[in-house]
Amino acid sequence: MAMKYRRLGKTGLKVSIVGVGTWQFGGEWGKSFGQEEADRILGRAKELGINLIDTAECYGDHLSEERIGGFLKQDRREDWVLATKFGHHFHGNFSRTDDYDPEDVVRQLEGSLKALGTDYIDFYQFHSGPDSSFDRDDLWTALDKQVQAGKIRHLGISIGANTNLHQTSAATRVGASAIQVVYNRLDREPEAEVFPSCQEQDLGVLARVPLASGYLSGKYKPGAVFGSDDVRHRHDKDKTDAKLRLVEEILLNEVPEGTPMAAWALAWCLKHDAVTAVIPGCKDTAQVEANAAAVDLVSNNHPQAWKDAERE
Numbered sequence: 001m002a003m004k005y006r007r008l009g010k011t012g013l014k015v016s017i018v019g020v021g022t023w024q025f026g027g028e029w030g031k032s033f034g035q036e037e038a039d040r041i042l043g044r045a046k047e048l049g050i051n052l053i054d055t056a057e058c059y060g061d062h063l064s065e066e067r068i069g070g071f072l073k074q075d076r077r078e079d080w081v082l083a084t085k086f087g088h089h090f091h092g093n094f095s096r097t098d099d100y101d102p103e104d105v106v107r108q109l110e111g112s113l114k115a116l117g118t119d120y121i122d123f124y125q126f127h128s129g130p131d132s133s134f135d136r137d138d139l140w141t142a143l144d145k146q147v148q149a150g151k152i153r154h155l156g157i158s159i160g161a162n163t164n165l166h167q168t169s170a171a172t173r174v175g176a177s178a179i180q181v182v183y184n185r186l187d188r189e190p191e192a193e194v195f196p197s198c199q200e201q202d203l204g205v206l207a208r209v210p211l212a213s214g215y216l217s218g219k220y221k222p223g224a225v226f227g228s229d230d231v232r233h234r235h236d237k238d239k240t241d242a243k244l245r246l247v248e249e250i251l252l253n254e255v256p257e258g259t260p261m262a263a264w265a266l267a268w269c270l271k272h273d274a275v276t277a278v279i280p281g282c283k284d285t286a287q288v289e290a291n292a293a294a295v296d297l298v299s300n301n302h303p304q305a306w307k308d309a310e311r312e
Ligand SMILES: NC(=O)c1ccc[n+]([C@@H]2O[C@H](COP(=O)([O-])OP(=O)(O)OC[C@H]3O[C@@H](n4cnc5c(N)ncnc54)[C@H](OP(=O)(O)O)[C@@H]3O)[C@@H](O)[C@H]2O)c1
Pocket: 020, 021, 022, 023, 024, 029, 054, 055, 085, 127, 128, 158, 159, 160, 180, 208, 209, 210, 211, 212, 213, 214, 215, 217, 219, 262, 263, 279, 280, 281, 282, 283, 286, 287, 288, 290, 291
């Protein structure tokens, strides 16, 4: 397996097509992560050629970022593309409040820089906020100042609803160069309007929740039960069962025999011309390996395929 890379739209950043999502490090997925475990996961990711990490201010109170920062103490910061987000305060598992006030966002940025142990964020994303906050010009002016100061390399938008054309179509105007959006074999809504808008603006696209919260790994059957400390315990049970029944059909009709379903599901996302990279959440090194194996199912023939002549 050799990792493949793509250009993250007009950021020009070179990113591995499979990244690592780290909501899990915050402790809302049924287990907590110590530094050593985070080191093993990210260390294995690096060995496999992964250079993209997605985190956020509110995966724990900057806790996921702290784990990444802890790992970076013994690694080369510049080898990684660090994507994090702003807009929330974490008050305990499954409890957050919004704050997109420019002064507070700058404080959140300082918190993220400190936790990550770095002096710049590669990709700083508006975190699933409402249009009323997104439409504040003073927010984007304050962020642009942080870009000018060198604390942020590129701005992005992680859209909440994956049909949010209001925010996607305004990306270039507010200075954002890439979008993060829910996209997977069970949820194709971005294909209709969001992806065409991204392509028109040359925005990078990070497909989040690419395994449909793990349901597309194929290991869960209808009736699956999750512990109360696992975010999936909060999902609507009937909807989850309907998804899991669909997964059984997909496994039967679409996944070639012998192909692990998680890798297949990630490769499925990566075949769309608009999608730059997937960021599956990983809970151990075996999942990192299984997810990285998706690259073998994806051709290099993609509009954003990285060409060596291109510069970061
Ligand atoms: N608003 C936002 O901006 C937002 C929202 C959500 C997510 N995100 C980002 O997107 C990332 C990914 O989304 P997600 O973590 O919610 O969903 P996901 O990537 O679809 O699912 C992750 C879960 O799938 C299971 N899994 C992962 N790899 C596997 C494999 N190879 N085989 C079997 N099971 C596997 C793991 O749980 P089990 O092993 O316990 O099943 C893991 O916790 C997050 O970590 C976060 O960085 C951003």
